[in-house]
Amino acid sequence: xxxxxxSGGGLVQPGGSLRLSCAASGFTFSSYSMNWVRQAPxxxxxxxxxxxxxxxTIYYAxxxxxxxxxxxxxxxxxxxxxxxxxxxxxxxxxxxxRDDRTVIDYWGQGTLVTVSS
Amino acid sequence: xxxMTQSPATLSVSPGERATLSCRASQSVSSxxxxxxxxxxxxxRLLIYGASTRATGxxxxxxGSGSGTEFTLTISSLQSEDFAVYYCQQYNNxxxxxxxxxxxxxxxx
Numbered sequence: 001x002x003x004x005x006x007s008g009g010g011l012v013q014p015g016g017s018l019r020l021s022c023a024a025s026g027f028t029f030s031s032y033s034m035n036w037v038r039q040a041p042x043x044x045x046x047x048x049x050x051x052x053x054x055x056x057t058i059y060y061a062x063x064x065x066x067x068x069x070x071x072x073x074x075x076x077x078x079x080x081x082x083x084x085x086x087x088x089x090x091x092x093x094x095x096x097x098r099d100d101r102t103v104i105d106y107w108g109q110g111t112l113v114t115v116s117s
Numbered sequence: 118x119x120x121m122t123q124s125p126a127t128l129s130v131s132p133g134e135r136a137t138l139s140c141r142a143s144q145s146v147s148s149x150x151x152x153x154x155x156x157x158x159x160x161x162r163l164l165i166y167g168a169s170t171r172a173t174g175x176x177x178x179x180x181g182s183g184s185g186t187e188f189t190l191t192i193s194s195l196q197s198e199d200f201a202v203y204y205c206q207q208y209n210n211x212x213x214x215x216x217x218x219x220x221x222x223x224x225x226x
Contacts, residue, residue, distance in 0.1 A: 102211075
């Protein structure tokens with residue numbers, strides 16, 4: 001069974017930093033690209049970032065480019081999102097999501113990031 | 118950016134009835150369109166990809182159609198567990214700048 005478990009969310013002040021983690025199991029993590037997708041409270045879904053299986057290809061949404069960094073450790077079956085210079089509008093549930101040939105097919109349960117003073 | 122527009126925002130349907138949800142893209146996305154179901158407090162679940170292919174384990178009452186800019190998700194006979202928010206998402210462009218519709222909430226009439 002595919003499992004994706006996010007952690008690392010919490011309350012942070014504007015301008016602060018946070019690192020999210022996603023632990024993957026139930027599939028060969030190193031064979032799949034991965035994404036982060038977020039959802040602001042009561043709002044819709046927004047794609048945030050993509051990383052290929054070997055980390056050779058990385059993309060970001062314009063809204064986070066230059067502030068967020070996606071990475072992965074295939075030996076640890078883990079995905080990460082380093083978030084710097086956080087803004088109020090970054091407040092959201094952040095989902096780790098598996099990518100199967102560009103289709104996002106499995107999602108974790110999410111971790112809540114709240115940016116507030 | 119490709120803008121995805123879903124209609125209606127809310128759909129009130131009685132159990133056992135058919136529900137038809139629409140999704141329109143601001144430019145052609147070919148058949149690179151997925152549908153997701155999200156229940157309160159839960160992660161989205163993939164229902165349909167390639168505009169019309171059901172994901173693993175998805176009941177046959179869910180069907181998708183369309184290509185280009187106009188897409189439809191049909192739930193043939195609504196069950197109690199189907200009341201949720203449904204999102205469409207295009208994955209046509211590369212590099213990825215994948216976009217989601219704003220969602221359609223299917224509620225009990």
